[in-house]
Amino acid sequence: MLIVDDHPVVRDGLHGMFAGDPGFTVVGEAANGDEAITLGERLRPDVILMDLRMPEVDGVTAIRRLAERGVPSRILVLTTYDTDSDVLPAIEAGATGFLLKDAPREELFRAVRAAARGQAVLSPSVATRLMGQMRQPASEPLSQRELEVLGLIARGSTNREAAAKLFISEATVKTHLLHVYAKLGVKDRAAAVAVAFERGYLTTLRSY
Structure with missing residues (x-):
């Protein structure tokens, strides 16, 4: 320690x-x-x-x-x-x-x-x-980092893989995902990806 x-x-x-x-x-x-x-x-x-x-x-x-x-x-x-x-x-x-x-x-x-x-x-x-x-109302847009995390998740990356690609910790990826869930009003990864596509958040997926 x-x-x-x-x-x-x-x-x-x-x-x-x-x-x-x-x-x-x-x-x-x-x-x-x-x-x-x-x-x-x-x-x-x-x-x-x-x-x-x-x-x-x-x-x-x-x-x-x-x-x-x-x-x-x-x-x-x-x-x-x-x-x-x-x-x-x-x-x-x-x-x-x-x-x-x-x-x-x-x-x-x-x-x-x-x-x-x-x-x-x-x-x-x-x-x-x-x-x-x-629990705050999901009125704010996703941040750039949240979009990057969600984009990698949409491509099939695990939390650990996303953390390695973005040079952040796995705990930070989990925190970003929790923020994404709250903002999109969903409870899991699959729903987050689906709603993000529906709302046009992942149309720039190739840039990640």
């Missing part, structure tokens, strides 16, 4: 907490996103515990760059903030999970283990916020 936080006291506390449990190994610490990218590429830990608001390079940028560089580590955001401007960009950048720093010790341990297995982990407040986003 790699711990990323700009506050030394927080890093020390997390390091001591995880080092005290034989089920975890802390392989490094980083004080900002730039260090996180460097160490993430070199160490490739199973899980990166990532703060968001840091100097120089912030957490969301670090998450995105790690995904672009093919670092397979699962990234679990641990932050004080759960606003839309923090949650959605982090999830879309490729974070596997999102927890708040007031999470109990055992909840944090469970979250790291789940993230290592590739399972999505969200604190209750974050899950509620995301569900609220999914």
